[in-house]
Amino acid sequence: MAKEFKNGRKGIVGALEGPERELLIKLFRDVITTLEPEPDAEGGDPLEALVGITEDPEIPEDPALRRLLPQASDDDEQATEFRRLTERNVRESKIGHLRMAAMDCESPKLVLNPEHAMAFAAALNDVRLVLAARLGIDSEEDAQRIASYTDWSQAHDVESYMALVYQFVSWLQDSLVEAMLADLD
Numbered sequence: 747m748a749k750e751f752k753n754g755r756k757g758i759v760g761a762l763e764g765p766e767r768e769l770l771i772k773l774f775r776d777v778i779t780t781l782e783p784e785p786d787a788e789g790g791d792p793l794e795a796l797v798g799i800t801e802d803p804e805i806p807e808d809p810a811l812r813r814l815l816p817q818a819s820d821d822d823e824q825a826t827e828f829r830r831l832t833e834r835n836v837r838e839s840k841i842g843h844l845r846m847a848a849m850d851c852e853s854p855k856l857v858l859n860p861e862h863a864m865a866f867a868a869a870l871n872d873v874r875l876v877l878a879a880r881l882g883i884d885s886e887e888d889a890q891r892i893a894s895y896t897d898w899s900q901a902h903d904v905e906s907y908m909a910l911v912y913q914f915v916s917w918l919q920d921s922l923v924e925a926m927l928a929d930l931d
Contacts, residue, residue, distance in 0.1 A: 748914075750921035751856075753928040758863045760856040760921070767851045769911070770918075773873045774848040780811055780876060781837050781844075803829040810879035814840065814872060843868040863926050870919040877912040881905065 751760040762770070803826060806812045815836060818828040847869035850856055858866055883889055895901070895909035 748918065751858075751918075751925035753925045756857050757860075758856075758858040758922065758925045758929070760858075760918075760925075761854065762851065762856065764854070766914075767854070770851045770873075770915075771848045773911070773915070774844045774851070774869055777814075777869075777872050777876050778841050778844045780808070781814060781841050781872075783834070783837060801830070803833050805829075808879075810876040813875040813879045840868070840872055844872065858922075860926075860929070863922065867919060867922050867926065870915055870922065873915050874912065874919065877908055877915065881908055881912060883912075 747763060748766050749761040751758050753759075805817065806815060815829070815833060817825045818832075819825040843865040846862060846865040850858060850862055850866060856866075881888070881892055883892055892909040892912060895906050895913070898910055901907040901910055
């Protein structure tokens with residue numbers, strides 16, 4: 747069973763059992779797959795690619811991707827320009843955090859320095875955003891419905907299983923953030 751993160755002399759320390767580590771690694775990889783941009787069939791402008799500009803950005807159709815890459819403004823023109831200038835870098839940054847977190851999960855005992863702790867927290871947040879979108883959490887009532895799932899032995903369908911995974915990831919993220927905040931005192 748996972749142990750909550752604690753702030754210690756060596757850094758922020760947590761422990762996960764093998765199946766928990768495997769689950770997180772799979773979740774991190776799934777979100778990476780979601781974030782990877784569609785291959786550009788025409789190759790695009792190499793200079794734009796080099797500086798991180800996305801040619802003709804579109805609002806993602808996938809609700810989970812919309813949560814990961816939300817509109818930056820209510821003004822469609824400003825939002826499109828912002829997306830064009832930042833989307834590629836945001837995707838790459840998120841993918842980097844997810845890869846770092848997946849690497850950290852390969853060790854039975856997590857010992858995170860400040861950089862890895864921030865990346866791990868960001869990766870957990872992105873997983874939560876995707877799970878929340880897949881579970882349809884859009885209101886307090888939806889969150890309460892998901893919170894009603896409490897027993898792994900009662901996970902009999904996709905929603906109940908995903909709800910329990912969502913709660914586990916939320917607990918883990920809360921534990922990590924609390925340990926990170928303790929470091930500030």
